[in-house]
Amino acid sequence: MDKIIYLDSAATTKTSPEVLDSMLPYLKDSFGNPSSIYSIARESKRAIEKAREQVADALNCNINEIYFTSGGTESDNWAIKGIAFANEKKGKHIITTSIEHHAVLHTCEYLEKYGFKITYLPVKSNGIIDIETLKKEIRDDTILISVMFANNEIGSIQPIKEIGDLAKEKDIYFHTDAVQAIGKIPIDVEELHIDLLSLSAHKFHGPKGVGVLYLRNGVNISEMLHGGGQEKKKRAGTENVAGIVGLGEAIHLATKKVEKRNKKIIKLREYLIDEILERIPDTILNGDREKRLPGNVNVCFKYIEGESILLMLDIKKICASSGSACTSGSLEPSHVLLALGLKHELAHGSLRLTLSEHTTKEEIDYVLEVLPIIVDKLRGMSPLINQKK
């Protein structure tokens, strides 16, 4: 293959041409500061409000419940710290899960230094929490439940509706990090009783550096950034106009025809999973087979290490990722894989391939051709396997 085969859509996606086109005017002549009063400034202001409508449409909420941020990490930080500090008189207990993104986990760890008590819910071996366990962990001083919609590594989808119902019944705020789910799973914040939701544009063919925090009206939260009056004084700073416009266009496109797109992606994913398990012995699939993001494949190959797999895929022009320690910059493999109960040496041998609507059958066939050869080569070098020749 001559071209790059991009199978890392959970890491980021290519900005779509329509999205780029929608942004360009605001990087050129329509450069006005939305807070000013003359015509080009009003154009910027209108563009932001249009994007707000597009997001509100996608989530089924009011436009005044949408706040633009710099991305998923900021939205997660704001949601959790903002609820914690505004409601600490009510209680200092927060429930989250052990498989959250670090933007949630490290924020919770930070809050522990300020006396907050955090419960990190375990997950079952399929990467999904047990709702009964969550019920038992709720206390009188619980102020927030933060559970990701779908996991970035293993794609497992959480029972968001049940959590939302429970949180509503117990009068506890419910935040979900939906960074991986937007554009893949239809999300209706009303139906699911979500109070706060984080999303990031670059995961659904929008630009990097822009995201949203959906904040239900009436939720008591402290400000993210102090300064000017932007975003109803809750998140100050001159708006990233082009980015916001791109996010609006991207979410509009991403939430259109989801079912049809998913059907195609799921078919390819199932083919890829089946064939990997068939062609490569001593391989396990991580995450739930059914309750899984459409484009997510995550497997562990016994006896070999993930970074080596990625380097060998890279010279074959295949972009993928791994939960091995060597790819995370620490000595520990992915916390998500460990939370599933995998042994360290197995977790080091993980490979994540994430498909998008642009992935083709030819690309998948090419991966299926080279992957078994790579695994064989590395296993041939591995001291963990006894080869009797």
Add this chain to the structure above:
Amino acid sequence: MEEYSEKVMEHFFNPRNVGEIESPDGVGEVGNPRCGDIMRMYIKVKDNRIEEIKFKTFGCGAAVATSSMVTEMVKGKTLDEALKITNRAVAEALDGLPPLKMHCSNLAEEGVKAAIEDYRKKNEKKM
């Protein structure tokens, strides 16, 4: 992520001396599967020199490349000479390693030492 040097990549894709030695004179295994690195070195010793050396490694690109490089560096050397090869020398021979990967070069040094120690222990017993 920090980039590997061309030399690291060259050794990773074409590792020298991979495999096992049948009835080796010494075997050394270092590393830990928890951390995602295990190196096993096999040596054949003749007249106090490393006549043959082979390795098997479970690990990242740097782990494989340092294994490969260290086997080239010690092959044909006397045991005392081989013991003097430091992790830094292995890393330098590969035109450097990203800081986070320096521990891989420790394993290369330790792997060779462990194999020589094993050889010496076995031979003490024989004497």
